[in-house]
Amino acid sequence: MKLEWLVRGLPGHPLHPPLTDLTIGTYAFATIAAIGSKVGISEHPAAHAWWIALVVGLCATALTATTGFLDWIGIEWGSELWKTATVHMLAMLTATGFFLGAVFAGHHGYTAGTVSTGAFVLTILGFVFLTTGGWLGGSVVFVHGMRVLNLVEEPAERAAAPVPEREG
Numbered sequence: 391m392k393l394e395w396l397v398r399g400l401p402g403h404p405l406h407p408p409l410t411d412l413t414i415g416t417y418a419f420a421t422i423a424a425i426g427s428k429v430g431i432s433e434h435p436a437a438h439a440w441w442i443a444l445v446v447g448l449c450a451t452a453l454t455a456t457t458g459f460l461d462w463i464g465i466e467w468g469s470e471l472w473k474t475a476t477v478h479m480l481a482m483l484t485a486t487g488f489f490l491g492a493v494f495a496g497h498h499g500y501t502a503g504t505v506s507t508g509a510f511v512l513t514i515l516g517f518v519f520l521t522t523g524g525w526l527g528g529s530v531v532f533v534h535g536m537r538v539l540n541l542v543e544e545p546a547e548r549a550a551a552p553v554p555e556r557e558g
């Protein structure tokens with residue numbers, strides 16, 4: 391087994407995409423909970439859920455950003471793929487900054503069971519950048535085809551099995 395597979399995932403089964411599901415899902419839940427608290431749907435429990443979900447999202451981001459970075463450093467510098475991936479990275483780091491800011495700015499409100507207006511704005515801004523970054527991540531994979539094997543005729547049992555294929 392190659393050491394690289396432990397940190398980047400197997401060919402056809404990279405590590406970054408499944409971790410992005412966890413991260414984006416957690417931040418999306420936090421954003422929905424913040425809105426729920428602000429509009430008065432279960433205000434206090436939703437405020438608690440919002441803040442805790444942001445912290446979980448930040449923890450998940452550490453793994454997600456690390457695996458993304460390990461793939462990013464292998465891209466040819468200055469290429470069109472590199473440009474898209476780099477803007478994706480900047481959007482995701484900006485989103486992370488806003489969510490981190492919301493955690494600090496919103497801690498006092500969280501202990502009182504509310505989402506402060508400042509922390510709410512930071513959360514919404516974070517979600518806007520997260521969505522933009524997710525769109526660009528989709529461009530990296532589904533437009534540029536990064537880490538896609540595209541073995542259309544691969545037998546189903548081999549496609550599902552963790553059999554390493556060569557990546558282009």
Ligand code: HEM
Pocket residue numbers: 404405406407408410413414451454455456457458459460461462475478479482483486523524527528530531536537
């Ligand atoms: C909050 C952090 C991040 C999130 C939520 C995120 C999300 C995504 C998403 C949704 C995709 C498309 C994959 C798919 O549709 O399944 C993607 C791909 C990608 N991202 Fe990120 N990303 C994050 C951080 C980063 C960082 C910091 C970098 C680079 C330093 C990076 C580099 C890449 C690369 C190279 C790909 C192409 C697919 C791959 O390598 O597995 N990402 N990302």
